[in-house]
Structures are given as C-alpha cells and as structure tokens.
Amino acid sequence: MTALGALIQRDIRIALRVGGGALIGVLFFLTVVVLMPFAIGPDLALLARLGPAILWLGALLASLLTLDRLFMADHEDGSLDLITMSRTPLELSCAAKALAHWLAAGLPLIVATPVLGLLLNLDVSSTAAVALTLLAGTPALTFTGMIGAALAVTLHRGGLLLAVLVLPLSIPVLIFGVAASEAAITGPLSFGAPFSILCALSLFGLIVGPFAAAASLRHGLD
C-alpha cells in the first residue's frame, strides 16, 4: 500500500511541477472550447445545443494529448525497469499510475467545465449534467487509453499510434457521454440508461486496462 501511495504521490507531484503534463491538458481543453463559439457564430440556441458535444470532444482530445507520456517518460529514464522489478504487482502499479494521471490531468478538466459552460450558453443544470457525465466517463478514457500508452512504449515512437489505437476504444464513451448529457438537458430519453452504461464503461476499463497494460509492458521489455 505504501508503494502504491508513493507511486501516486510521485506522479502527481511531477505532473504539477514545471514541465509536468497536468496544465497542458486543461489549457488545450480551454483553447478548444473557447475557440468554438467564434467558429460557430453568435447563435445562442445552436451553441447551447452543441455545448455538451463540444465539451466532451474537448475533454476527450485533451486527455488523449497527455496520455502518451504515461509510460514513455518512465521508459526513457529507466524507471520502468525498476518498477517491473518491484515487489508490487505490475498490474497494481499500472492502475496506480493511471489513477494518478486521472487525478492530475482528468480532474482539472471537470473542474474547468462550469466556467466553459458559460461560454457555450449552458445553464447551471446543463453544466452540472455535463460535469457529472465527465466525472463518470473520463476514468474510462484514461484506463482504456493506458493500454495504448503501454503499447506505444513497446513499439517505440508510438505517439501517433496511440491516437489510432485509443480513438476507437473511446468512441463508445463519447457516444454515451454526450447522450447522457443531452438526455439530462433536453430529454425525452431518460438520463439513467446512458449514464449507467457510461459508469459501466469506466468500471470495465478499470479492470481490463491495468491487466492489458501490464501484459503489454511485460511482453515488450527489452
């Protein structure tokens, strides 16, 4: 337990220090969402209708942007060798790293959502709905993205590969995330069904992600 705590603490600390990845994701999210009203134009009704989709798309791309460094940095400086040789199972270490990544890079996106909702003419309850779906859905993005990040380490120079591998896996999350937000805002569908599936996707990723990533890392040692 101390070992995993230490790993989480270290990764968060690195992400928050100068040159860490935590701020990059939020800034990218901010840029995408802020630019959107300028591109679409001053049609408030249209903005409100597209709002949840824009927020979700921004969050998805932002989390993808920071994900490729998840294992790459540790691989480059040799830490990954020592992590593999530790007494903590590699699966748990992978899960801890993903959790740390989500806390440092995913959670700030959710915190930024209410501010960005204002720019997209979303009212309080709509913004709350989007933030809630992001809270339930972004862990799925991180934990399935982790598989791609591990493969990218194995295959070397896999930055682009990560996007190609992870995007198909994140499409269901996007579909149900936006569906749940829109159900909460405009109806007529119930909010519960897509939201439950979103939670299920996150739980599924939580189990499959660490095992798949650890298997990939073990296989790709060199």
Place this chain on the structure above:
Amino acid sequence: MRLSGHEIRCARGGREVFSGLSFEAAAGEALAVVGPNGSGKTSLLRLIAGLLAPASGLIKLEGGDKELTLSEQAHYLGHRDALKPALSVSENLRFWRDYLGGAITNSAESLATVELDHAAQLPAAFLSAGQRRRLSLARLLTVQRPVWLLDEPTNALDTAGQKLFATLMGDHLARGGVIIAATHAPLGIPARTLRVGDAA
C-alpha cells in the same frame, strides 16, 4: 546463497547475442563481466534481472527468500539512472525507498554516505553525471537487496567516487551479498572474471 546460470542463450531481435554461457556466484562473491562492445554484457545483466527472457537456459538463485523471485531480490543499476529531473534529490530517493519496499536503511544516511547530503533539496535536473551516479548508488544502500547487478557502475564517477564505491561493494560482499558487474575498468575489489562473447 548461490546465483547461477546454466547454458544461457540470449537472442535479441532474431539475432543470437551469445550462447552456452554458464556462471556461478556464491554469497560474498563478485563477478566481473568483461567482453568487447556489443558482446552482450548488458543483455546478460538484464536476463538475470528478469528484464529479458533467455531463449534457452536457466538462471536461478538458491538460498534467497523463497517468497520472492530473483528480480525482486536484485538491484539493477543500468545506464539510465531512473531519476526524475523535476523531483529533488531526497524526493527521488524517498520514492524508491517507499516503492521498492523490503528492508530499508535511513535514506538521509545513505545520501551522506555518497556525499550528496548537501544537495538533498536540489532538483535532480541540476545534478552532474557523476552526482546522478552517486544518487543511484544511494538507492542500492537505502533499499537492501542481496543481489547487485551493475552495468558500468563506475562510469562518470571521479577517483574518490570510485574508491568510495569499491568500499561500498566490499561492505555488501561482507554482508553476504552477490555482485555481478559489467565493466571495462577494474572494479577495485577482488572479483572473478566472466568472459562474454569470445567463445562464439
């Protein structure tokens, strides 16, 4: 305790690096792995560390902790220092102490042993190559593991550092540890020589 390898064959990327290599090291013994560049010294250390799988052959540790695998009882000191530039010297060391677990000694004490205590609060990004090496050595002292696998351990160390390192290795052997070091320079401690690459 006895670390041994029997008829190991190592292949990387479909190419055979070495084959038919056997070695043996008992508690308190050091083995210096020598051979020309590209002969597979690093590969051998990584095989022992469990970071590579042998194409054939067997590596085993007898008389160690039965609950743990060989790689969980070994320290690997590679070319890369496993240090995070954004973290301070003592944060780096404390992380490995907490993460690797097992029997530990005081991390501040090990920093003093490798003469880095004055730089404890400095970000690791500002360390010189020799200081980074010293910090890696502090990791071996802080977390106690019986097998040390060292890849060119004296690289970048100054003369005083090499002397200090020889003393530390001597202490480790005296405690019943095993050292396997790939090296071009003399280690400064009595060691048997294991030749890689010439036989093929």
